[in-house]
Amino acid sequence: MDIAEVLKHTSPDLFLPELQATDKAGVLAELVEGLVTGTPTITKPDAVLQMLESREALGSTAVGPGVAFPHGRTLAVQKLTVLIARSSAGVDFDSMDGEKTHLFFVLIAPPQDSGHKYIKSLAALTDALQDDARRQGLRDADDYDAFCAVLGGE
């Protein structure tokens, strides 16, 4: 799966250019709030938040340098949904390298997801975010369109 395919599961309404929260719990809550605001079919924010919090118990999803991929499956969503968020100041998200996290890619999918679209999307994103210049470009992008262009390698 390529990045263009992943971007079909997000939209400008699911882009939070500047997070306000300053700690992990606050960021997770703000990300869920963004999901609910940007996706009218998500009506049970508590279920999504509890799932994301329990997923973090498995191991922090802040795996890339400055990047986190909170993800999981929940009955509270009807289709694969991707939310993108940024924090200029960075947040302590229990990253493996101990550094602050600036970019967040949230992937949530329903329990039934034929073809493992969600795992493939996660793989495409983690792979694309290995590139230092691309990560910096994403942090500097002015808006959603510019962000998608950088993410897509344009």
Add this chain to the structure above:
Amino acid sequence: MHPQLQKLVLLQDIEANIKEAEEQASELKEMGFNLDGMAQLKEKAEAMSKELDHRHLGYYRRLTKRFGHAVVPVIDNLCTGCFANIPASFVSATNENLLQKCESCGRILYWP
């Protein structure tokens, strides 16, 4: 939402994520994810199951064994487990405090 249903949904979500992490472990590790907290997540699922009424948990376990997923969302008035039509009366306010089951397959119904 029925309080027991809320717990069943969380339990199923946690168990789905445990199953996926186990089945896709090598791929997830290759992506850089650390799955060291598996024991902790299983403890969380265990703690959640203890909060459930014995009867409901037993029914959930039987359905999970039979169908894979015990709780299924109702979308467009259809049970997404067997695609049987779910009567509109099921969503009425009087049923808010009942654990609803599909009359056709018996799966526990959830309105996302």
